[in-house]
Amino acid sequence: MTAGRPTLYTPELLEAAHTYCRDWESIEKTRPSIVGLALYLGITRKTVHEWVNDPEKTEFCDIVENILSKQEQVLFDKGLSGDFNASIVKLGLTKHGYSDKVDSTLAAPGGGPVMWQVVGVEPSES
Secondary structure, eight states: OOOOOOOSOOHHHHHHHHHHHHHHHHHTSSOOOHHHHHHHHTOOHHHHHHHHTOTTOHHHHHHHHHHHHHHHHHHHHHHHHTSSOHHHHHHHHHTTTOOOOOOOOOOOGGGOOOOOOOOSOOOOOO
16 A cells, blocks of 8 residues: 655645735735735645635635635725726626626516506597
8 A cells, every 4th residue: 555645734734825815915915816816835826716615624625715705805805995907807707606787678577578657648640
């Protein structure tokens, strides 16, 4: 039986992830991010995503979810205050479920046809 590489997922790495989540402003300067976390921990983005999807690494998953929540808040707040470029904020917020899509479909509740009733119109005399 051959031994694989030792895991990078250690209590020390988890503590560093907590540090990044808590102190990201002194590390990143703009906004917390998955790539920022990966660089801070010395791992790849792919590893971050693998650990997020590993049911045995729920604490790491929670840290990443917290980072994403902070990212969303920072993007929204800095976008509203004008501190961040609006186009970049718009792009960033799409990753959090925001959209500027306009739905112009005319349909009644439930998707049925819209019924019009004309009231108070007199026929014109020709």
